[in-house]
Amino acid sequence: MSKQATRECIHCETKLKSVASPADVSQPNGRRATGKRLQSPSNVLLLKVNLMPNPVAMELAPTGTLRAAINLANFLLVTGKKPNGDPDGVAPDLAAAIADDLGVDIKYVPFATPGELADAVSDGAWDIGLIGAEPARAEHISFTAAYVEIEATYLVLENSPLKQLEDVDQPGMRIAVSARSAYDLYLTRHLKHAELVRAEGLDASYELFVQEDLDALAGLKPRLLFDVETLGQARLLEGRFTAVQQAVGTATDRKDSAAYLRSFIETAKTSGLVAQLISRHQVKGLSVAPAI
DSSP states (O other): OOOTTTOEEEEEEEEEESSSSSTTOOOOOOOOOOOOOOBOOEEEEEEEEEEOTHHHHHHHOOSSSEEEETTTTTTTTTEOOOOSEEEEHHHHHHHHHHHHTTOOEEEEEEEEEHHHHHHGGTTOOSSSSEEOTTTTTGEEEEOOOSSSEEEEEEEEETSSSSGGGTTTTTTTTTTEEEEOHHHHHHHHHSSSSSSEEEEHHHHHHHHHHTTTTOEEEEEEHHHHHHHHHHOOOOOEEOSEEEEEEEEEEEEOOOHHHHHHHHHHHHHHHHHHHHHHHHHHHHHHEEEEEOOO
């Protein structure tokens, strides 16, 4: 029987199972595991599958290969490269888990910025995209609930008169921000008085803040903590103006696929899979999003 014919689309009900050696474990769907086992000191996370109609796999990965769009700008979710050049990190591994659950191959489609990734859904360039869920993007992308959250706040110079988050949204205040990031989209909707000054990418927004002597730099807290150390004489404002909801999305016309992905992500959170990926890649500043 062909691989395509045996692709009973799988929805995961995850459980922990102790094994003596995780290196050579058959998948519950009868396929041999091809990637590294995600393991805690004494347990290996295995997927217990329930058979679902094939149309879900056919809709989400009709060629037999799941094309997963990865935002390379998110340094928390993409932490490096694998020996073959594929992106490595929490997001790529989660995409691989989805492909494995479906019984299909994985192909990564990398993008330099989240805006480029979001735009490419209209061209049919990818099947699933791992990106921050935002209302502006939801016009064309059906999102799951978040699988991780990342706090966003402001960096200011040590001698800045800005003391708390509420101080920033005032007339005349200029804020450096990475263009079309999830927190840029959030601030665009919510700021009433302050001006957003955009640059392409995290490094460019930092340079813009420094070179133009702007009032604040908006960003993800883990990156801003790094910028504080680099810059010196700087600090973060206490609290957060938002928590970026990192989710998995697919094109809005893929109704069955969207339902499958929503259910997969909820199980991935409650089973411990997402927490295990965070631990595996030793990422600081990520928290598992609440289950819904």
